[in-house]
Amino acid sequence: GENVEQHPSTLSVQEGDSAVIKCTYSDSASNYFPWYKQELGKRPQLIIDIRSNVGEKKDQRIAVTLNKTAKHFSLHITETQPEDSAVYFCAASNSNSGYALNFGKGTSLLVTP
Amino acid sequence: DVKVTQSSRYLVKRTGEKVFLECVQDMDHENMFWYRQDPGLGLRLIYFSYDVKMKEKGDIPEGYSVSREKKERFSLILESASTNQTSMYLCASSANRRRFYGYTFGSGTRLTVV
Numbered sequence: 001g002e003n004v005e006q007h008p009s010t011l012s013v014q015e016g017d018s019a020v021i022k023c024t025y026s027d028s029a030s031n032y033f034p035w036y037k038q039e040l041g042k043r044p045q046l047i048i049d050i051r052s053n054v055g056e057k058k059d060q061r062i063a064v065t066l067n068k069t070a071k072h073f074s075l076h077i078t079e080t081q082p083e084d085s086a087v088y089f090c091a092a093s094n095s096n097s098g099y100a101l102n103f104g105k106g107t108s109l110l111v112t113p
Numbered sequence: 114d115v116k117v118t119q120s121s122r123y124l125v126k127r128t129g130e131k132v133f134l135e136c137v138q139d140m141d142h143e144n145m146f147w148y149r150q151d152p153g154l155g156l157r158l159i160y161f162s163y164d165v166k167m168k169e170k171g172d173i174p175e176g177y178s179v180s181r182e183k184k185e186r187f188s189l190i191l192e193s194a195s196t197n198q199t200s201m202y203l204c205a206s207s208a209n210r211r212r213f214y215g216y217t218f219g220s221g222t223r224l225t226v227v
Contacts, residue, residue, distance in 0.1 A: 034215050043218040105155035
């Protein structure tokens with residue numbers, strides 16, 4: 001089955017800096033890559049996603065890039081703010097698995113003022 | 114907004130008990146999923162379902178079963194609870210399997226088995 005690796009497991013940045021989280025996947029059939037943000041004590045929330053026919057997608061301060069050849073995708077957060085502090089999960093899925101998501105182990109991001 | 118509701122926020126059960134975790138969604142979604150979340154291990158898929166009375170095993174189905182008698186309800190069953198099943202359990206739903214639009218998660222049930 002699909003294996004999703006996520007790095008780093010923890011990330012600390014200063015407010016205003018950029019943060020980058022990287023994921024790799026193993027199944028070349030994977031074609032949908034969402035990112036979820038989970039604040040302490042809350043449910044994971046979808047923040048951005050990308051499909052395999054697109055190389056990059058932006059939404060304000062958040063962007064995701066996808067390299068299908070290398071089988072990796074990344075989350076980029078610019079101008080970080082303390083409220084960006086959370087655990088971020090990447091995931092991958094494909095139609096063969098019925099679009100069940102396989103998640104990475106998460107990155108705990110801390111943005112210090 | 115889609116609502117995914119898990120019946121209990123916190124549960125404490127004894128070893129050997131049969132435990133039912135309930136999940137209900139209100140947007141006529143076809144797909145429903147159960148994950149467990151443990152520190153450092155991320156979210157691991159236990160079971161999922163595409164339709165009523167249909168189920169598929171995920172990555173860690175051992176010790177669990179599921180029931181989907183109605184489209185809006187997906188139950189996770191711990192046949193004989195053990196301490197290694199102490200975890201946060203998250204239910205999720207998505208629209209259908211023909212095109213993926215992402216999950217909506219429930220608030221989670223934190224289960225402690227003593």
